[in-house]
Amino acid sequence: MTITATLINLYHVCHRELWLHANQIQMEQTSEVVADGKFIGDTTYEQRPEKYTQVELPGVKIDFYDAKNGVVHETKRSDKMEQAHVAQVKYYLYVLGQHGIAANYGILEYPKQRHTERVDLTDEDRRAIEVWKMEIEEIVGREVCPPVINxxxxxxxxxxxxxYVGE
Ligand code: SF4
Known part of the structure; x- marks a missing residue:
């Protein structure tokens, strides 16, 4: 299976949501995590400054890549799931590197909170990502979806x- 940046993000949010999403069990609305990406795509795509290019590789679509400086920019609405966002950006850097594309670091931007966070990819992160990928495959392949996390x-x-049906 192709491990997408969305799956990496969901792996850090909720294994049950990861399983449901990956097994294509869809609800009417889109979850906040996925909506985050949509929100940004819908509203900022048109205004993408010239210095950024869009890069699409297996499993990842990076809207704001600064090719001159090798910097990935990712904008989010809320910093509540920052740990998952950091993981997502690390995965972007990892996939870019795997394809021989220079990626020095990433910048997470939270315009509403006026907060930015630099994201680096270390060798330790690369090893961690290999583990995430294996665990994602294992979780998604389960017959039964993981329990609720409350x-x-x-x-x-x-x-x-x-x-939480019936609650
Ligand atoms: S346990 Fe919570 S976060 Fe996970 S899928 Fe259910 S409602 Fe979503």
Missing amino acids: KPFCKKCSYYDFC
């Missing part, structure tokens, strides 16, 4: 009704 952000997840 986190406050479940209320904003598109699978909420599905997960």
Whole structure:
């Protein structure tokens, strides 16, 4: 299977959501995590400054790649899931590197919070990503979906009704 940046993101949010998404069980709305990407794509695509190019490789679509400096920019609405966003950007850097494309570092931008975060990819991260990929394959291949995680952000997840049916 192709490990996409979305799967890497979901792996860091909820293994149940990862399983449901990867097994194409779709709910009407899009989850906040995935919507994050859509929101940015819908609103900023037209305004992409010239210095950025869009790069599409297996599993990843990077909207803002600064080829001159080898920097990946990723913009998000909310920094609540920052750990998952950092993982996603590390994965971008990893996939770019795998394809021989220079990627020095990434910058996560949270315009609403006026907050930016530099993301580097270390050798340790590369080893960690190999583990994430194996675990994602294992989780997605399970016959039964992982249990609910009972986190406050479940209320904003598109699978909420599905997960907490009858509550
Ligand atoms: S509602 Fe919670 S447990 Fe269910 S998929 Fe979403 S984040 Fe995971």
